[in-house]
Amino acid sequence: MISDYVDSHFHFIEMQKRNPNAVNDLQSAFQAGLSAALEIGTDHLHMKERCILKKNIPGIYLSFGFSPHWVTQPDWETTARTELAGWAQDERIHALGETGLDFYWNYGTSEEQQKLFLLHLQAALEFNLPVIIHSRNADKLLTSMLGEFRGKIRGVLHCFGSDKQAAEKILDLGLFISFAGNITYNNAQNLCDALQAVPLARLLVETDAPFLSPVPFRGTPNHPNLITNTYDFIAKQKKIAIQDLIDQVRDNFFTMLDKSPGVL
Ligand SMILES: [Zn+2]
Numbered sequence: 001m002i003s004d005y006v007d008s009h010f011h012f013i014e015m016q017k018r019n020p021n022a023v024n025d026l027q028s029a030f031q032a033g034l035s036a037a038l039e040i041g042t043d044h045l046h047m048k049e050r051c052i053l054k055k056n057i058p059g060i061y062l063s064f065g066f067s068p069h070w071v072t073q074p075d076w077e078t079t080a081r082t083e084l085a086g087w088a089q090d091e092r093i094h095a096l097g098e099t100g101l102d103f104y105w106n107y108g109t110s111e112e113q114q115k116l117f118l119l120h121l122q123a124a125l126e127f128n129l130p131v132i133i134h135s136r137n138a139d140k141l142l143t144s145m146l147g148e149f150r151g152k153i154r155g156v157l158h159c160f161g162s163d164k165q166a167a168e169k170i171l172d173l174g175l176f177i178s179f180a181g182n183i184t185y186n187n188a189q190n191l192c193d194a195l196q197a198v199p200l201a202r203l204l205v206e207t208d209a210p211f212l213s214p215v216p217f218r219g220t221p222n223h224p225n226l227i228t229n230t231y232d233f234i235a236k237q238k239k240i241a242i243q244d245l246i247d248q249v250r251d252n253f254f255t256m257l258d259k260s261p262g263v264l
Helices: 012-018 022-031 047-056 068-072 076-087 110-127 139-147 164-172 189-197 224-238 242-257
Strands: 005-010 034-039 060-064 093-102 131-136 155-157 176-179 203-205
Touching (some): 005 224, 012 047, 022 047, 034 224, 068 076, 076 110, 110 131, 131 139, 224 242
Parallel strands (some): 093 131, 155 176
């Protein structure tokens, strides 16, 4: 029996749209061995429900931020600046994001996406919070922007979807790398190769629920309790015992979230 696993990235609001029993299912996941999970924001519009969830389920942590899609909204910059400054100082918030660059969907212009990402990086620096980073078709620009903050901010590149060279650049910036259920798909050799380049001390695991369910649940809505399949797959790839992997990832997760002064 494995226990005390963490899910470093899931979306409650999106889960709830697909499953009216999302709260009960989360409670059962905690009874079944989940010990902590970071619930990820993509805008400021659902903070009330998200804070209630955190209050009701110990072990839920919250991030606050705007994903790249936000640049398509009217007055996006003013809202992002104001809300980020406010929520970053709220004791219920443990991370900023998800934020980053997405040139697959090409929201707004590249300059707009960069400006929104930069607001998060600056707030992370100012308020000593980790950043949850999203990158799609944007490796080069993303690493060059993060280079300006090397050694000054901490965080994770979530749902890693690139190759070994890109992983090495992210590690060189001092960030964690998180793998999701898509590493279990049979066309994911590039992700398995990248995984081998990631030291255990820099590794996180996530569901990105309700998206990207691991094999054999691919194609059905994802849930934090399906994360054990991804842990199992990664432990086999890394040739270590699943509980050792779980314990290491939990340590990494809390190292990243640590808000104590002086912790990078
Ligand atoms: Zn996400």
